Every structure is written in structure tokens, then in C-alpha cells.
Amino acid sequence: MELEWRDLAFHREIGAVIEALDSAQFWTRLTRALERYVAFDNWVALRFTPGEAPLVCAESPTPDGAVDAMFQDYLAALYQLDPFYIAATDKPASGFVTLADVAPDNFSMTEYYQRYFRKNIVGDEVHFNYMIDARHTLAFSLGATQRYGERDLAVLALCAPWVIALLRQRLPYETFDSALLPPQFGETLTDSATPTQLPTDTPADTPAYAARFAQVASASGRAALTAREVEVAMLTLSGFSTRAIAEKLAISFETVRAHKKHIYTKLNVNSQSELFALFYDAGRQGG
Known part of the structure; x- marks a missing residue:
């Protein structure tokens, strides 16, 4: 088996992610491993539960370190209009999910899309979902200012098995504090x-x-x-x-x-x- 330098770099990145499974660096290292191959602009890890606001595991920092007011609006109520939240709580399942998979037919014409999604995420979003049980899903979201191309989606789908496996392994080290919700x-x-x-x-x-x-x-x-x-x-x-x-x-x-x-x-x-x-x-x- 012959490996190119890109293959070696990939294996080093995966090793670093696995090494960080029980540390606060896990989500950062996971995003670094993925951004070598696909460009994205923001990320967040959430736990979805039917009828409840999502609980945040970790999220990408804002450029100035300030609180993201629009994301706080999402956690306060707008999550109830999020097609990813609706799909994950309506029919929970583990897997790689694209916006095209879950967006309703008139999604781009909604006030939610115009006033939140387009301004906060702008272009596109994908999720890696791990179904914890019938009521809970661990979701890792990657948002991009531009539409993901066919190559991007193919690469992310190829990564999905090991990303979802890592989410499952990470779960015991996560704490969910509902007291921090708006x-x-x-x-x-x-x-x-x-x-x-x-x-x-x-x-x-x-x-x-x-x-x-x-x-x-x-x-x-x-x-x-x-x-x-x-x-x-x-x-x-x-x-x-x-x-x-x-x-x-x-x-x-x-x-x-x-x-x-x-x-x-x-x-x-x-x-x-x-x-x-x-x-x-x-x-x-x-x-």
C-alpha cells in the first residue's frame, strides 16, 4: 500500500481527533481535520430533543469573541423552524444530511430563511447526525457562505462514517447545561x-x-x-x-x-x- 503525503497528513489529523476524544479540544480538532478537504465558515455541535431547545456542545467562535445574537435567537425559538431540527426530531436517524434532504418546498420563501438562515449561514448547511436514542440526536453542523459543490458533498459523505463514529465515542464526555439557554x-x-x-x-x-x-x-x-x-x-x-x-x-x-x-x-x-x-x-x- 503506497501513501502520498496528503494521506499521511490525513492519518495524523484523525489520530489527533481520536486523541482528543476526552478533551476540550475535540471539536476544534474535528473541524480542522474536515476543513483540510472542504471549505466551511461556521460549525456547531448540538443535541436535539423533540419539544425542547437544542443544547450546545460547542460552536465556532465569532471573530471578535462576542456573543452571537442571531444564534441566541435560534436557541430561544427559531430552532422550531429549522428543517434540520424538524427532521431530526420527527424521524431521528444517524447519517449525513444535506439541506436539500430536509428543506421544505417553500423554505427559501419563508421569513425564517430570509431573516435568519440567509443572514447567519448564507449559503448552505450539512449535518452529521448520531441518533443517541429515540428522543435525542447529537448533530454536528457545518455552515458555508456558498453552496457546497458536488465534490464537497461527496467528500463529506465519504467522511460521514468515521465522523458519526467519533460523535458516538465523544458522547460520554459531553455535558449539557440547560441553565445556559436563553x-x-x-x-x-x-x-x-x-x-x-x-x-x-x-x-x-x-x-x-x-x-x-x-x-x-x-x-x-x-x-x-x-x-x-x-x-x-x-x-x-x-x-x-x-x-x-x-x-x-x-x-x-x-x-x-x-x-x-x-x-x-x-x-x-x-x-x-x-x-x-x-x-x-x-x-x-x-x-
């Missing part, structure tokens, strides 16, 4: 640091976004959204077209249209942009 939109804080009160008939286990919609409907004196209407609202904000929602929920196209009409009436909005503002802007201002 307030969720269902837990908006007032100036006195006291959670705002949701309508008294809101179930205790209501997801943050459903609680937010319930709060808005109650404040305007309108009926609360039904569980199905909340589901349709979130799928709409995530980028699913009316037809895609109908297929996903196994209901008719006209039924979805009726749900959307009821949602807009109850929340007193006239567009997806206004619906997004209720979900995002109002909650953000109260944080």
Missing part, C-alpha cells in the same frame, strides 16, 4: 424577571410556540388556535406549501386552506410575514 418564547420575562402569564386554560405541557399563539389570541379576545391549527401554522412558517402540508398531515388541500384562514382570523394577521412577527418579533422584544 428564555423560551413561552417563558418571556418582564422587567421584574417574572414569567408572563399565559391564559389559564393553556395546558402545562403546551410547546413554547403554541403557548405564544395562545397568549396572542387571548390578548386580542379571540378564540385560541386548535392543536391542528397550531400544527398548520408552524408548518407554514417552516416553509411547507399548502399542498405539502396536506400531504404531510394526510388531509385535503381545502382543509389546509380553511385552517390557514381560521389562523389568520384568530390571530388578526394578513400574511405569513405578520404571522412570523407574532412568533418571533413580539417574543423577542419581551426577552
Whole structure:
């Protein structure tokens, strides 16, 4: 077996990653090993759990060392519109995942894409996912300002088996501190640091976004959204077209249209942009 100098460098990098499995340098060394072969601009390692904000293992530093405000918005609520989060919590599985694999048909037209994804990640994103169990997934994300080319995706897919194996080996050394998370939109804080009160008939286990919609409907004196209407609202904000929602929920196209009409009436909005503002802007201002 003959090895070129590039092969030797690769083996040295992998050795350094394995050596760092139990140290704080693991994620940095893993990214260095990958960036020899594919260019990317940001990275983050997260644990996804259905109905809960992602927990951060590690993330790429900002140029000035400041807190990334947009990423804090993601952790506070926008993760609920993230196609990678939705896919990982809806149908968890280990593997290499591209944006094209998980993005809904209208993703690029959503407010989430225009106001967060395009500004924060800009071009493209891929994930290496390790399914911990039925409720938890360890996700390692690589974001790029440009679209990944066919060669890039082929190289990353080729690396996936050993990257995912390393994620599995790394897991016992990770700690997840939910106390570091920003307030969720269902837990908006007032100036006195006291959670705002949701309508008294809101179930205790209501997801943050459903609680937010319930709060808005109650404040305007309108009926609360039904569980199905909340589901349709979130799928709409995530980028699913009316037809895609109908297929996903196994209901008719006209039924979805009726749900959307009821949602807009109850929340007193006239567009997806206004619906997004209720979900995002109002909650953000109260944080």
C-alpha cells in the first residue's frame, strides 16, 4: 500500500481527533481535520430533543469573541423552524444530511430563511447526525457562505462514517447545561424577571410556540388556535406549501386552506410575514 503525503497528513489529523476524544479540544480538532478537504465558515455541535431547545456542545467562535445574537435567537425559538431540527426530531436517524434532504418546498420563501438562515449561514448547511436514542440526536453542523459543490458533498459523505463514529465515542464526555439557554418564547420575562402569564386554560405541557399563539389570541379576545391549527401554522412558517402540508398531515388541500384562514382570523394577521412577527418579533422584544 503506497501513501502520498496528503494521506499521511490525513492519518495524523484523525489520530489527533481520536486523541482528543476526552478533551476540550475535540471539536476544534474535528473541524480542522474536515476543513483540510472542504471549505466551511461556521460549525456547531448540538443535541436535539423533540419539544425542547437544542443544547450546545460547542460552536465556532465569532471573530471578535462576542456573543452571537442571531444564534441566541435560534436557541430561544427559531430552532422550531429549522428543517434540520424538524427532521431530526420527527424521524431521528444517524447519517449525513444535506439541506436539500430536509428543506421544505417553500423554505427559501419563508421569513425564517430570509431573516435568519440567509443572514447567519448564507449559503448552505450539512449535518452529521448520531441518533443517541429515540428522543435525542447529537448533530454536528457545518455552515458555508456558498453552496457546497458536488465534490464537497461527496467528500463529506465519504467522511460521514468515521465522523458519526467519533460523535458516538465523544458522547460520554459531553455535558449539557440547560441553565445556559436563553428564555423560551413561552417563558418571556418582564422587567421584574417574572414569567408572563399565559391564559389559564393553556395546558402545562403546551410547546413554547403554541403557548405564544395562545397568549396572542387571548390578548386580542379571540378564540385560541386548535392543536391542528397550531400544527398548520408552524408548518407554514417552516416553509411547507399548502399542498405539502396536506400531504404531510394526510388531509385535503381545502382543509389546509380553511385552517390557514381560521389562523389568520384568530390571530388578526394578513400574511405569513405578520404571522412570523407574532412568533418571533413580539417574543423577542419581551426577552
